[in-house]
Amino acid sequence: MSAPSPTLRQWLREANLLRGLPEEDLDRLAGIARTRSYAPGEAVFQEGDPADDLPILLSGQVRIYKTGPDGREQTLRLVHRGEAFGEAAALLDQPYPASAEATAPARVLVLDAAGFRDLLAGNPQLALRMIAALSRLLHDFTALVEQLTLREVAPRLAAWLLAEARRQQARGGGTVVTLTISKGLLASRLGTVPETLSRALARMRQAGLIEVKGRTIRVLDAPGLEAMAEGQVNA
Numbered sequence: 001m002s003a004p005s006p007t008l009r010q011w012l013r014e015a016n017l018l019r020g021l022p023e024e025d026l027d028r029l030a031g032i033a034r035t036r037s038y039a040p041g042e043a044v045f046q047e048g049d050p051a052d053d054l055p056i057l058l059s060g061q062v063r064i065y066k067t068g069p070d071g072r073e074q075t076l077r078l079v080h081r082g083e084a085f086g087e088a089a090a091l092l093d094q095p096y097p098a099s100a101e102a103t104a105p106a107r108v109l110v111l112d113a114a115g116f117r118d119l120l121a122g123n124p125q126l127a128l129r130m131i132a133a134l135s136r137l138l139h140d141f142t143a144l145v146e147q148l149t150l151r152e153v154a155p156r157l158a159a160w161l162l163a164e165a166r167r168q169q170a171r172g173g174g175t176v177v178t179l180t181i182s183k184g185l186l187a188s189r190l191g192t193v194p195e196t197l198s199r200a201l202a203r204m205r206q207a208g209l210i211e212v213k214g215r216t217i218r219v220l221d222a223p224g225l226e227a228m229a230e231g232q233v234n235a
Helices: 006-015 023-030 087-092 114-122 123-151 153-170 184-189 195-208 222-229
Strands: 033-038 044-045 053-059 062-067 073-079 097-100 106-112 177-178 208-211 216-218
Touching: 006 023, 023 073, 023 114, 033 184, 044 053, 053 087, 053 114, 053 177, 062 184, 073 184, 087 114, 087 123, 106 114, 153 177, 153 216, 153 222, 184 195, 195 208
Parallel strands: none
Antiparallel strands: 033 106, 044 097, 053 106, 062 073, 062 097, 177 216, 208 216
16 A cells, blocks of 8 residues: 555544544555545535445535425534534445535545444544544534424524634634624524524624624624523523
8 A cells, every 4th residue: 555645644634533543543544535625515415325435524614404395405514624424324334314515615535434434343442433423413413403493593593603603713713703604504504594594683783692794793792692592581
């Protein structure tokens, strides 16, 4: 086997699922890895496709979504840089249960699923990371179901803004949330329509909780947003 390129090795190191693995494991992974590029709106995979690959997002953004019988789409997850997606299907060797498409120009590191499962079988450290990743995914989906069934739009939006502020702050941001997706896509993620989302944003702004300028939303009152997310106050 030829030595992996420095670029590929660096991409493997930066993947959340693979960070900190020994060099020999990175060598094995490099042998089953390749990269692909996707234009906005291009499908990474479709619901029902065989999960032959385990994708990891290198740059851009990908959304995971389901399409209902009436054609309406529900966004289940927004995938960010360094995150794997389609993990459960790749691990279980089952078809993808949802679809994935790029929402911005995206580059994806693709691991051969069968080769990854072989490596996983003899690597307890990697197996534990996979279990942790799937546990977080289950937690996120449980929270999504709770939000869609038990909460109104304003609490869902408040919870999303707080979570996104924390995520962007971890990457060097602050209390400002920069929208990297359209309001239509955000509405889909929150299980509503753009008009209702706009009204919720307007009420939050009027209540002094946030400030909106273009694609940036500044959190002015984090405790107030937290109370709204918990359903303690109404927008």
